[in-house]
Amino acid sequence: MEEVGRRRIEPVADGTGNNMNKVVIDEGLVTGQQYRVCLSWPPHPACLTPAALPHPRLCSYITIPPLPPLPVDPENSRTTKGPPLYLVLGPVHGRNVSVTWGELPVPRDLAPHRPQVSRGYRVTWRMVDGQVSHPGHSSNLVTRRHLIRGLIPGTRYEVCVGETLANDAELACDVITTQEDVPGPAVTEGAWCWSQAHGTHWRCDVTWGPPLQPRGTITGYRVEYRDGEGYTLLESLPRGSLCRPLCHHSATATFHPSTACVIASTAAGEGWESCVPIQDIRGRVLAYFELRVLVVIAVTIFVYRFGPAILKAILRCCVRGLYRHMEGGEKQHPV
Structure with missing residues (x-):
């Protein structure tokens, strides 16, 4: 992101006791390009803010729309489409964004063909995550300001505004990224x-x-090893x-921890934080071998107790099968 310009604003009293500031940016902008406009101010003297911390700032996104094209046939042109719009998105928070739009100035030669009354506006927004089939959301409004709520922090969204009866190709759209959250x-x-x-x-x-x-x-993790009372024995930033x-x-801890937490x-x-109890690997190995020993003992007892009976039954079945086979071959059946 490249910085285009910077200006310092001096407060000007409007006669009512309020300080009103207005700046017109008339240079360095290109049509069809998205810009981020930020306003920063020094903190109040009552706030003990260290000098190393940045000043508070408020940012909004705006796209300079292209000039409206000339109509091919003004008499037969579509009259339901509203005037061309430009978007101002901001402030942008983690879960909501304020959307404001206005009409783009139209040259005088196109003024007679511009509709005087708008039939309302349509605001749509969807996540830009590579999923073409994402349904998105839409709202029909009669005002020129809307607050989109319920967004996901740290996610890119495409916000579009247009006249209610305008198709998707006639909407003015911008792409923003919501602020990150914990x-x-x-x-x-x-x-x-x-x-x-030896225990240490x-x-x-x-x-x-x-x-x-x-x-x-995700910029990093913090790992903490705690004892049974919740005290941190060791802390690491891996x-x-x-x-x-x-x-x-x-990591190597002096005392045996009972819980490991990752943040x-x-x-x-x-x-x-997400915590999990710590298991002793030696106890796990012993438990594994103990389980195998128990399985071997159970199999040995089963074979010793029921092995002879099972073997006799198998032999009896085999002998009967052979006897029937031999007896059936010796019999003669008359035709």
Whole structure:
């Protein structure tokens, strides 16, 4: 994104005690191009804001529409289509966006063919995620301002506005990206620990996947190992936070932790934590071998108890089958 221009605005009193500021941008813009216009201001002196932090700012998106084409036959042209519109999208939040539109000035030679009364407007929006079959949403309005609610944070949307009876090709559209929000919990697969020095220096491993609701771009993770009372024994910011499909982290703790927690973060901050109890890998190995020993003992008892009877039944069936086969071959049947 390239910065086109910058201006400093001085407050001007309008006589009513309010400060009204209005700036007309008349240079450096190109038709058919989308721009982001941002306004920043210094914080109030009562707010103790460190100098290193950026000033608060408010941004909106606007696209300079192209000039309206000349009609081929003004007398037979369609009169239901409204005037060409331009869009102003903003402020853009994580779950809603304000949409404002207005009429594009039309040259004087086209003014007689421009409809004087509009029959209403249609606002449509859909996610831009590569899915062509996404249904999207639509609202019919008579005003020139609308607040779209229920959006997903950190998602690209295409917003279009046009006259109610206009087709999709006649709509004015813009693409925006909603602000990021804190992500949902990570998908923690499991955690294991084993002792490395006679009960001290526990080596712990934890495996997790990215959140099902990232709500933006995941910038990193934070892993915490806690004891049974909830105190953090070890905290790490592992590298490889964008690993796919699963992330793995290893650490060495002085005391044996009982819970491993993973917290994902985006540009908006850290999200919800996902904790999983830690299992002792030595206990898992012993349990595995104990299970195998139990299975072998059960099979041995079953064979010792029911093996002879099963073997006798099998032999009896085999002997009967052979006897019947031999007896049937010796018989003579008259024709």
